[in-house]
Amino acid sequence: MGLLGTGILKGLSVTLTHFINTYLEDLKYLGRKAGVEPRPLRRQSPKNYGLVTVEYPKERLPLPENFRNIPFLVRDSKTGGDKCTSCGICAKVCPPQCIWIVRTTDPVTKRPVPAPKEFYIDSTICMNCGYCAEFCPFDAIKMNIEYELADYGRIQEMILDKERLTKPDTYHAAIHPTDWAREQAEKAAEEEKKRQAEEAKAKAAAAKTAAAPAKPAAPASQQPNAPPQA
Amino acid sequence: MSETTPAPATATPAKPAPKAAPAARHAEKKPAVTLATMTPEMNAVQQHFGEVLIQPAPFEGFLVTDPAKVRDVALFLRDQLHFEMLSNQTAVDYPAENVIEVVYHVSHISGGRPLCFKTRVPRDESVAVPSVTPVYPGAEFQEREIYDMYGVRFSEHPDLRRILMWEGFNGWPLRKDWKEAYYEGDTKPFDSRWPGGHHKLAEERVPWADNVNYPPGFDPNAYVSNPDGNLYESMLTGTNGHELSAPEIDIGADTVVGVEPGLKTDQIIVNMGPQHPSTHGVLRMVVRIDGETITDLKLVLGYLHRNHEKIGERNTWLHNIPYTDRLDYICGMANEMGYVIAVERMMGIQPTERAEYLRVIMAELTRIQSHFWAIGFVLNDLGAFYTPALYFITERDLIIDLFEAVTGSRMMCNYMRFGGVARDFTPEQLARARELVFERIPRAIDELERLLSDNEIIKARTIGVGYMSAERSIAYSLTGPCLRAAGVPYDIRRADPYSIYDRFDFDIPVLYGGDVYDRYRIRVLEMRQSLRILEQALNQIDQTPAGDIQAGKKAYNHRVPAGQTYARVETPKGELGFYLVSDGGQNPWRYHVRSSSFINLNSMREMTIGQKVADAVVILGSLDIVLGEVDR
Numbered sequence A: 001m002g003l004l005g006t007g008i009l010k011g012l013s014v015t016l017t018h019f020i021n022t023y024l025e026d027l028k029y030l031g032r033k034a035g036v037e038p039r040p041l042r043r044q045s046p047k048n049y050g051l052v053t054v055e056y057p058k059e060r061l062p063l064p065e066n067f068r069n070i071p072f073l074v075r076d077s078k079t080g081g082d083k084c085t086s087c088g089i090c091a092k093v094c095p096p097q098c099i100w101i102v103r104t105t106d107p108v109t110k111r112p113v114p115a116p117k118e119f120y121i122d123s124t125i126c127m128n129c130g131y132c133a134e135f136c137p138f139d140a141i142k143m144n145i146e147y148e149l150a151d152y153g154r155i156q157e158m159i160l161d162k163e164r165l166t167k168p169d170t171y172h173a174a175i176h177p178t179d180w181a182r183e184q185a186e187k188a189a190e191e192e193k194k195r196q197a198e199e200a201k202a203k204a205a206a207a208k209t210a211a212a213p214a215k216p217a218a219p220a221s222q223q224p225n226a227p228p229q230a
Numbered sequence B: 001m002s003e004t005t006p007a008p009a010t011a012t013p014a015k016p017a018p019k020a021a022p023a024a025r026h027a028e029k030k031p032a033v034t035l036a037t038m039t040p041e042m043n044a045v046q047q048h049f050g051e052v053l054i055q056p057a058p059f060e061g062f063l064v065t066d067p068a069k070v071r072d073v074a075l076f077l078r079d080q081l082h083f084e085m086l087s088n089q090t091a092v093d094y095p096a097e098n099v100i101e102v103v104y105h106v107s108h109i110s111g112g113r114p115l116c117f118k119t120r121v122p123r124d125e126s127v128a129v130p131s132v133t134p135v136y137p138g139a140e141f142q143e144r145e146i147y148d149m150y151g152v153r154f155s156e157h158p159d160l161r162r163i164l165m166w167e168g169f170n171g172w173p174l175r176k177d178w179k180e181a182y183y184e185g186d187t188k189p190f191d192s193r194w195p196g197g198h199h200k201l202a203e204e205r206v207p208w209a210d211n212v213n214y215p216p217g218f219d220p221n222a223y224v225s226n227p228d229g230n231l232y233e234s235m236l237t238g239t240n241g242h243e244l245s246a247p248e249i250d251i252g253a254d255t256v257v258g259v260e261p262g263l264k265t266d267q268i269i270v271n272m273g274p275q276h277p278s279t280h281g282v283l284r285m286v287v288r289i290d291g292e293t294i295t296d297l298k299l300v301l302g303y304l305h306r307n308h309e310k311i312g313e314r315n316t317w318l319h320n321i322p323y324t325d326r327l328d329y330i331c332g333m334a335n336e337m338g339y340v341i342a343v344e345r346m347m348g349i350q351p352t353e354r355a356e357y358l359r360v361i362m363a364e365l366t367r368i369q370s371h372f373w374a375i376g377f378v379l380n381d382l383g384a385f386y387t388p389a390l391y392f393i394t395e396r397d398l399i400i401d402l403f404e405a406v407t408g409s410r411m412m413c414n415y416m417r418f419g420g421v422a423r424d425f426t427p428e429q430l431a432r433a434r435e436l437v438f439e440r441i442p443r444a445i446d447e448l449e450r451l452l453s454d455n456e457i458i459k460a461r462t463i464g465v466g467y468m469s470a471e472r473s474i475a476y477s478l479t480g481p482c483l484r485a486a487g488v489p490y491d492i493r494r495a496d497p498y499s500i501y502d503r504f505d506f507d508i509p510v511l512y513g514g515d516v517y518d519r520y521r522i523r524v525l526e527m528r529q530s531l532r533i534l535e536q537a538l539n540q541i542d543q544t545p546a547g548d549i550q551a552g553k554k555a556y557n558h559r560v561p562a563g564q565t566y567a568r569v570e571t572p573k574g575e576l577g578f579y580l581v582s583d584g585g586q587n588p589w590r591y592h593v594r595s596s597s598f599i600n601l602n603s604m605r606e607m608t609i610g611q612k613v614a615d616a617v618v619i620l621g622s623l624d625i626v627l628g629e630v631d632r
Ligand code: SF4
Pocket: A083, A084, A085, A086, A087, A088, A089, A090, A091, A101, A135, A136, A137, A138, A139, A140, A141
């Protein structure tokens, strides 16, 4: 153990090293890239041995691309419509069940139309798990990177409806470049496949409606909307 | 049942194919039951106790047909078959058969799969089960929890009170017919969300509203001191059933521990917490003190209770993964790993190689950052405010920056999936992980040791404080670093290996002091072993194909075959187990979390008696609990 107090002195030398390193780091950055490399990056660098304070909210840590917070819906800028088909998968995988979707039904045929009529996310309940974005088969819902969401109200402000949820796909492309690139790469092949599938489906559907016009409200709409009692 | 509130008059009206009621659901699946195969241990028990008493149980373990014999069986298992530790104890409700099954898992300290045995009591609370606390003192909190959640009484339990719910709570919340506040349906997903999901606030849409209901004769307005009064009184008079509470103590007597004879002193009761910075969350320690010396201690839990297990039984299998992050929120991915391994075991699937490596990398990084955090905060508890803690948080931040980059969230990672993980590391992220593991963290640990290990003040404050012997630690089901600091090299990664830990070359460090100082040092040693695992994993991961992170097709609607399993992993806090029962449906029938933080607290009382008040804080810190996991 040695002399009493040597342990403490050894510890204090560590504190002193931190103190000195902090100034050395500052000097290094002064000389080289003052103002070029902001503090947040230094704080995140494993090479930095000084103590760095990121002065939030003046400075912010850069967010990684995968960062996720409350989701948003993607609007297809080509068609101007929602990418969402109201398939309901996101509502099913959502662990706290905070996604609410009203499917559109064609007023004439009473068949479901692949577009949501209403779409709500209760952001007070959303746990930011990212499942909706992960399991959506149409890349129609993505996780946002905004995190300063505090507000005064609970209902108007926090229960996001379709309008407030929808963001153009250019926004998605800007915040998720890798994901967007993957989407674009898949798109050609996907679209090709989809078109073929749709053609086949249209043919089949046409044949079916011609053959059996008596049962128009087949599987998809069998649930007689069990909404809460009005 | 009298304790359940009446069924909502407005619940979903007649529907063509209503979701079967839980009881019906279970009854329907009944024929598929397979009986457990007899193991040598079970044969030994059977020979000793006779066939009538012991039967193979459905799926796993054996059934003790006469509940009155449970303690004898436990004693036999401990003394003759050397199952020294009670790993897990819980209950399952089967309303269709009108029974509640109490389930025990016992383990050898030397390793191996745990042995499971069960007993069944009627749901009407007419039969009490003999408490196994005389055999396994670690059952104390677990039996209280079973009593609290299921209403199963345990005879001769030292202190059978509610533990997570308060005294004014009516009903047994984990029974299948209990409906919680804002109850919407037995299982998710709820039909109201799609395709006609007009949003409605919870308080407007459900008939259950706040669902408050008091036990008969309970007047909430009169509730001021009564139940707490009992608690205080039992502590003052030493009538709370513990042998260790030195029953000869009475108030003002001169036989009190640590007091000079002849000096008449009063003992007083002091509440520490629930809102107290030293309790690492909302934990209340009620201590009886004599001057500065603690003569008795009781923990009051449940301030963070949200009935994680009930939520888990409403959820689908997939929904539960992000919820496990919220158990011990410091080590989210370690919890996820335990849960996905349990479900994978039931589904009979294997994750891909690369996913296994990624899981191990994440789990070990989690261990390192959790230990940094634990050590930093023990120092805080000792009075070294924030300087050391912040040095370690700097390192921890580098690790969770990596978590954030890979998974999208710093703590609520939601990274593991059944059969794989959610995302692969990019090459840059792997490079960053290597930089941390090979360069940064080893230096940080060296520095940590230089800063603390020889510090005379720390040694004076921690050596010999909060001592617990190896035997008592095992008896109390203490697991994790605290057990290993008491001289028991018990680590699930070696004792009951899971994932690919059998591939790596690493040691289970063990120290023999059993005090706060060794609990600190063991964490340092474990971080170094974690680094060893990480070095190997990061070197080997390149042999696996990038992007191959999910076995089979990614699905969201898993059906888990009927059955049950107890899977456990070594988290930074100790043994985390998941006891799952499936009836073959989309939702777990039973979802039980064997939480190490919760069970480790069992031993807190014995560790603190005779210590100073200021040391109680340090002892609690050295146990490294997280209230999210304690209260669930
Ligand atoms: S967002 Fe995606 S998953 Fe959700 S309903 Fe629309 S298309 Fe389906």
